[in-house]
Amino acid sequence: MVQNSPASTAGDTPRAAGRITRVNGPIVEARGMAGAGMLEVVEVSELRLIGEIIRVRDDVATIQVYEDTSGLKPGEPVFGTGMPLSVRLGPGLLGNIYDGIQRPLAQIMRHSGHYIRRGEKVPPLDATKQWGFEPLVKPGDAASPGQVFGRTQETQSVEHRLMLPPDVRGTVVEVAPAGDYNIDDVVCRVETGHGETISVTMAVDWPVRRQRPSTRRIAMDTPLVTGQRVVDTFFPIAMGGTAAIPGGFGTGKTMTQHALAKWSAARIIVYIGCGERGNEMTEVLREFPELIDPRSGRSLMERTILIANTSNMPVAAREVSIYTGITIAEYYRDMGYDVAVMADSTSRWAEALRELSGRLEEMPADEGFPAYLPTRLAEFYERGGKVRTLNGREGSVSVIGAVSPPGGDFSEPVTQHTSRFIRCFWALDRELANARHYPAISWLNSYSEYLDDIQGWWQQQDPAWREWRDALMEILQDEVKLQRVAKLVGPDALPEQQRLVLFIAETIKNAFLQQNSFDEVDMYCPPEKQVQMLRVLTQLFRRSRDLIRRGGTLADIRELPCMNRIVRMKSAVPNDQVDQLRELFERLNREFDEAERRLA
């Protein structure tokens, strides 16, 4: 059963259930646990370290402990809580930074300084904070699962919609008047058909390993606009879609994830730093509050939730961190928001599975990973999607997972299994990264299965969008073949038309694909601008081809005054003055007209 009632922060008096019999790193075994259930949360030793039961055999339970187990002894007690591992959902999540088991890192620092000590117990949401509650139902109204019964302004840009638990149906018997309440105050009472009265507060607990229910899935037809040209134009992801970013170290996975977290058109961002660097989370914490969301005009931090379980934090908590993140994402989805989850990196999560599996002495499959790796990956990515929520709204969770293949070799198990469960693959390329071409998303190995689903949206911007996009893509693909020849005979031995393809491909790379995330203009490219840039480049290619057909040379084209402007248009044209690109388009036509006249 779901925990509906206000969590009495279970385990006010945890039952002393068992005694430790074995300690092996984060895996602890305890005897006398016959009453304990699978996946129940337990507290280990007098330090009350948090753990979760992952195997039960007779009365011996195997527990994975989310904190460092140094100093634990056989014979020490283990306390049961009777609850599955859950996250606390309610107002106050936004703008926060949590560890893998939803402990707020800011509060932990206030308690224990720079280092994370063991046995920290801090509630995830501030219970003393007063929230302005506004009821949306009145006594006597019918109450249905997931219904929005009230709201509160969580941040300036996000309204928090308070929902009834998904298994409650009946009649509203009481609702608090508008005013300030904390998350533990009962703000609504519902009488169910069975004559039972359920008290509802603004916060609710939900087990992390369980998907939150929705009515049904609906078709994904809108792109999740990211402001990154290579993504939006060439390999778009749909709102509610799933994508993977595989790449060796130094190819820019995290930089790409950060750019997506900053500029994606999602209302809520959940960023999971899973087994990665501490400084990267610090960078987000420092940078996001200062960046302005181009849509809401408010600080980016107001829509962001961070889950940070860095590489040096306990490995079992790393395993659970991605579930913590995606459960929070589903909660906001249920309010009718579009949520994007960035998981950096799912490989570290898979390695946590491997490490725990090894300590459980399970039989390994590929490269030591457990045989259930693909199942777990599938379960995770399936929690993404666009849905009709229980309360009839539309909401989506887009999932973007970074993958860190050892040695940059995509044939390893995590990359391979992941690519079966995602529909958008942004392969990062070592050579591009070496040339400092960012984002280093390869246009040869990447793909998006959403292209057909969302092209309608782009065609509203301009009906020729797909045609232009495909034309540039073709040039990029042709270039690869021509480069092979050019590497043997030298580019100058190629016919002029083929040299033109090389030249245009180079221009597309520099002027369009490469995007400088430190440039104030170029860091975010709105869709209108992308369409206009696409139009200019397609036109450049077509006019150049004609000019050469009429006897012009590549040198003539290189020397056109507008070329300098084209190469710099991504940063020289301000995002709110896209008309300049229409002027550039006209100027390009004029210059080519003139060049043709000269030839004639």
Add this chain to the structure above:
Amino acid sequence: MQDVGLEYCGLRQIDGPLLFLDGLKGVSFDEVVEITAPGGEQRLGQVLEVTEDAAVVQVFAGTTGLSNAGTRVRFTGKGLTIPVGRQTLGRVFDGLGRPKDDLPPVLSSVRLDVNGAPINPYAREYPRDFIQTGITSIDLMNSLVRGQKLPIFSGNGMPHNRIAAQITRQARLLDRDVSFAIVFAAMGVKYDVARFFIDSFEQSGVLGDVVMYLSLADDPSVERLVTPRAALTCAEYLAFEENMHVLVILTDMTNYCEALREIATARNEIPSRKGYPGYLYSDLAGLYERAGRVQGREGSITQVPILTMPSDDISHPVPDLTGYITEGQIVLDRELFQRGIYPPVAGLPSLSRLMKDGIGKGRTRDDHPHVASQLFAAYSHVKDIRALAAVIGEEELSPLDKLYMKFGEQFERTVISQAEFEDRSIQQSLELGWEALRILPRSELYRVTEEELSQFYDVKNGVADAAPPADPPGAG
């Protein structure tokens, strides 16, 4: 270690570096044990696994000479701790933190567990203070900042030690006259290497600011698992309690990983790649992540780990996993080395992830990020053209490609290459970069702005003095 603990006599089994004991009570996970060999010799060990009445213990000094019957084991009931404090400066310790310099033990009221605790990511301060190392290939192209972890990926026979010594000799912050305290940890390196560093510190007169932890090639391999932890524990105290800037050199991480593999194999653990344990990533992260800065403390830990890539293979698990954790890498290139270029820093695979926030306006010079990016782009193009020239011959190249060839040569000979005792300011390094870029036509330089071109490219005399006066570095 005067604590009274339970002492047991006799073992069940000895296997490689591991002892298996039966009939125990009250043993805790991870605690330190003192082992007395039949001959009376004392060794240290650590509990790797406990069950109700049995334990697995790894012995740091190896199990040679131990016997099942005659060995006594005493459980101390606590983790491995070392004394820390300013008193450690100028001292030399062994791999387990015991004095090795014939001086008395360190008198300090503070002893810390070598495992440390993870730094709360919320408590970190983002590193952004540029460190001038005086080495152009680092300062200009892969800048190091205070609190960064930037490893040197090297190969056997290459001059990684000389580069590390040069960094320790020349490193300084631009705006403050502060010197670095140096914590040096040697894992499994030869005595000559340790000697080289000691001599180098001595010559530059900094020996009094250096703490050394030495576990040399002839010391037992298991001890190496503790050495970097001891060094970092010492560094953390100096940085975050004593507010010092600490530069930590860890060499050679490959030897450390091999010791880890040895233990894992002895425990019959399921291996992942190349026999290394599946937790190698987490284990390395536990070391590398102990670099950085924290809020409200002046001090910092900057790490320069050194590792030798087996057969120069960057995809080997040790460099690979290291690269995933550290904030960039300085890769040494065999070909440049063979051509006599010092330091042989590979242009393209080297990277500093924290460079972007530590350089540029108010920090080094406004044009720095663009110049670096332009040099990378141009040098990457040089590589393509060289491949082409190898096929069609250099004479067949277009005039522009020939300029690129010339640029490549100049870049390697004047920008990357420098003398071992040459300390270049960042202004000099930038000017060398521009000098190389001036070989290329203006239209090829699309990663620098028009203003920068007119300010720096159009200066034809090419004298370093032509550069504008040094920017006063702004607020940190």
